[in-house]
Amino acid sequence: xxxxxxSKVLIQGFCxxxxxxxxxxxxxxGTNLVAGVNPGxxxxxxxxxxxxxxxxxxxxxxxxxxxxxxxxxPYDVLDAALEAIASNIRQIIIITxxxxxxxxxxxxxxxxACETLVIGPNSPGIIVPGKILLGTQPSEFxxxxxxxxxxxxxxxxxxxxxxxxxAGLGQxxxxxxxxxxxxxxxxxxxxxxLDEDDTTEAIVLVGQPGGGSEEAAAxxxxxxxxxxxxxxxxxxxxxxxKTWRQTGTxxxxxxxxxxFGTAQSKLAxxxxxxxxxxxxxxxxxELLRKEIR
Amino acid sequence: xxxxxxxVKEWFGKIGIPVLPSQRIDHPTDLKRLxxxxxxxxxxxxxxxxxxxxxxxxxxETTIDAIAAAQNIFNLPIWGELPEVVLAESxxxxxxxxxxxxxxxxxxxxxxxxxxxxxxxxxxxxGEKMHHVVVEQEFSPFYARRLALxxxxxxTLMQSVSCVVQKMYHLxxxxxxxxxxxxxxxxSATGQVMALNGKVRVNERSIKRHPDLTEMAAKIISRxxxxxxxxxxGDWDGVKMHGxxxxxxxxxxxxxxxxxxxxxxxxxxxxxxxxxxxxxTDTKPTTFCDRLETGLKILEDDSSIQVxxxxxxxxxxxxxxxxxxxxxxxxxxxxxxxxxVVHSNGSKSRREQNFSPLVVRLAGSEFDAARKYLATLKTxxxxxxxxxxxxxxxxxxxxxxxxxxxxx
Numbered sequence: 143x144x145x146x147x148x149s150k151v152l153i154q155g156f157c158x159x160x161x162x163x164x165x166x167x168x169x170x171x172g173t174n175l176v177a178g179v180n181p182g183x184x185x186x187x188x189x190x191x192x193x194x195x196x197x198x199x200x201x202x203x204x205x206x207x208x209x210x211x212x213x214x215x216p217y218d219v220l221d222a223a224l225e226a227i228a229s230n231i232r233q234i235i236i237i238t239x240x241x242x243x244x245x246x247x248x249x250x251x252x253x254x255a256c257e258t259l260v261i262g263p264n265s266p267g268i269i270v271p272g273k274i275l276l277g278t279q280p281s282e283f284x285x286x287x288x289x290x291x292x293x294x295x296x297x298x299x300x301x302x303x304x305x306x307x308x309a310g311l312g313q314x315x316x317x318x319x320x321x322x323x324x325x326x327x328x329x330x331x332x333x334x335x336l337d338e339d340d341t342t343e344a345i346v347l348v349g350q351p352g353g354g355s356e357e358a359a360a361x362x363x364x365x366x367x368x369x370x371x372x373x374x375x376x377x378x379x380x381x382x383x384k385t386w387r388q389t390g391t392x393x394x395x396x397x398x399x400x401x402f403g404t405a406q407s408k409l410a411x412x413x414x415x416x417x418x419x420x421x422x423x424x425x426x427x428e429l430l431r432k433e434i435r
Numbered sequence: 436x437x438x439x440x441x442x443v444k445e446w447f448g449k450i451g452i453p454v455l456p457s458q459r460i461d462h463p464t465d466l467k468r469l470x471x472x473x474x475x476x477x478x479x480x481x482x483x484x485x486x487x488x489x490x491x492x493x494x495x496e497t498t499i500d501a502i503a504a505a506q507n508i509f510n511l512p513i514w515g516e517l518p519e520v521v522l523a524e525s526x527x528x529x530x531x532x533x534x535x536x537x538x539x540x541x542x543x544x545x546x547x548x549x550x551x552x553x554x555x556x557x558x559x560x561x562g563e564k565m566h567h568v569v570v571e572q573e574f575s576p577f578y579a580r581r582l583a584l585x586x587x588x589x590x591t592l593m594q595s596v597s598c599v600v601q602k603m604y605h606l607x608x609x610x611x612x613x614x615x616x617x618x619x620x621x622x623s624a625t626g627q628v629m630a631l632n633g634k635v636r637v638n639e640r641s642i643k644r645h646p647d648l649t650e651m652a653a654k655i656i657s658r659x660x661x662x663x664x665x666x667x668x669g670d671w672d673g674v675k676m677h678g679x680x681x682x683x684x685x686x687x688x689x690x691x692x693x694x695x696x697x698x699x700x701x702x703x704x705x706x707x708x709x710x711x712x713x714x715x716t717d718t719k720p721t722t723f724c725d726r727l728e729t730g731l732k733i734l735e736d737d738s739s740i741q742v743x744x745x746x747x748x749x750x751x752x753x754x755x756x757x758x759x760x761x762x763x764x765x766x767x768x769x770x771x772x773x774x775x776v777v778h779s780n781g782s783k784s785r786r787e788q789n790f791s792p793l794v795v796r797l798a799g800s801e802f803d804a805a806r807k808y809l810a811t812l813k814t815x816x817x818x819x820x821x822x823x824x825x826x827x828x829x830x831x832x833x834x835x836x837x838x839x840x841x842x843x
Contacts, residue, residue, distance in 0.1 A: 217644050240712045242611050242641040280749035282800050295688020300749040321687050323541040350688050353542050377691030379698040380674050395565040
């Protein structure tokens with residue numbers, strides 16, 4: 143993951159989820175935004191960026207692009223991402239929410255084959271406080287420091303950062319991997335990145351019901367993570383989601399635990415891994431202080 | 436969104452999955468002009484499960500029998516839903532019955548093929564009888580054959596069942612489905628297969644890119660009250676509970692965290708809506724403000740809601756307009772609220788006076804101006820509270836929802 147201010151960044155599409163304010167914020171943060179791609183708008187300028195019709199035109203004129211931020215309409219995300227992959231861009235951040243899941247299945251097959259890191263969809267991206275902003279994270283909630291945040295929920299990511307900043311705890315890297323049903327990068331990948339990151343001293347993991355990623359993360363923390371980890375799981379009191387024949391069935395028929403995906407199963411896994419779990423976002427700084435001292 | 440059986444069978448027929456000759460009956464007298472041969476089976480077209488047990492499936496040998504049975508079915512609500520259509524279908528002599536499905540497994544991010552040599556299986560013990568194949572890479576018919584062989588099928592039956600699975604998969608991808616199911620797939624004495632019943636669940640995020648589905652969704656919305664749409668659609672973007680505090684947020688995690696906080700503070704969360712995505716009821720593209728307006732309207736129309744808690748922080752699109760929408764509601768300008776929402780005929784939708792108190796949590800400098808503006812609004816007591824701290828906002832909402840503060 144190239145998270146340095148010199149990495150060249152492209153924006154594909156301008157929709158509801160990204161505005162001129164976001165673009166200005168990224169630039170002010172030192173992000174090296176070089177261009178935008180908006181089919182039909184080639185040659186124009188938008189939010190202070192030169193606009194092209196195709197990703198390959200950008201590369202022809204401006205050279206290799208490290209990261210693309212995709213903000214096109216949900217139904218055009220797959221196409222935009224495939225276009226980026228075809229142009230050899232290997233870091234993709236998808237801000238757009240509500241991408242049809244089967245489009246994501248197709249994109250992930252391709253991304254796995256081409257070793258491309260896909261963050262999102264439905265992600266506000268990544269922030270390295272004081273250094274670089276890739277996406278729409280509101281930088282005002284952040285201060286540079288030593289706590290890494292990895293989350294599945296956009297707004298909760300800022301909520302946690304806000305609490306940390308208020309409590310005088312700065313952050314090293316904060317990423318929301320996206321809250322759509324199917325997303326690219328996983329908790330495991332990010333726990334590993336944060337574990338290897340020199341500035342990060344402790345990690346906050348923010349989860350919610352659905353899937354098995356928190357459980358996998360809990361196992362991984364026991365096996366491979368040396369830094370202290372604090373978790374928060376939202377939706378403990380929410381009724382189970384209405385998935386196919388209720389949550390457990392698909393799990394059961396293909397040999398998983400009937401509790402699969404529930405907040406309870408995540409809490410149990412975190413308890414087994416001896417990861418302290420906060421009751422509410424405002425309790426996270428207190429738990430972190432006990433761990434880092 | 437779930438399709439009705441007759442709609443599923445139309446799709447099956449088009450894609451080449453064998454279905455019986457059938458006819459859509461809109462009124463019992465339609466049976467006088469029946470084109471299929473007796474004996475027939477008449478099936479209530481409702482979304483609820485277990486219609487056979489409830490009496491929604493009847494057999495008929497003659498036109499007179501059939502009309503009587505149809506009259507009966509048209510007047511029989513199943514899980515509160517009366518059928519608008521009854522399906523008349525030929526009968527089939529089944530020797531064996533199987534279960535087949537294609538479903539998206541969001542945990543492995545891949546579609547899964549399911550098959551069992553038993554139909555109508557007991558889901559509690561399904562683990563032992565159900566076979567599955569994960570479609571790891573691009574689909575190719577060998578995945579379907581792999582499933583059929585796992586099910587223990589051989590020869591021509593293996594071929595015909597895998598052929599059906601292959602077509603189910605194509606339908607699954609073509610129409611963006613979360614589930615396509617055949618239960619049962621009947622096998623005749625001569626080894627011919629026939630889909631006797633089918634189920635299709637469409638992914639809500641994809642409806643708007645399929646014109647035929649958009650039309651179906653629009654019909655459901657125009658016919659049913661919003662509370663029923665929730666049941667039919669299967670997964671509304673939000674959480675439905677029955678408490679007094681309605682919650683609006685900008686993201687699933689945020690909505691869920693707010694819900695937990697309310698419950699932990701001794702409050703009862705009611706309907707909670709995530710405004711980050713379009714609602715199923717939105718037939719046209721929407722902006723965040725449109726959804727806020729719709730969300731507020733839904734909560735105002737919900738008679739069990741006594742307090743509305745809005746939780747926004749960080750990047751909300753169109754901050755200025757957001758404040759205007761909230762201000763309009765507080766100033767009780769009901770007429771200006773474009774009722775995008777469903778029915779305006781309902782008894783519970785007319786409550787011009789006394790809006791539920793609003794607790795608005797706005798965090799971040801983006802909202803500095805908004806907070807100041809909202810604070811200046813002259814409103815009657817308790818109607819609007821603007822707070823920056825989440826825990827405080829939750830405490831206030833819980834306090835306002837206590838019976839003594841009841842305003843409606």
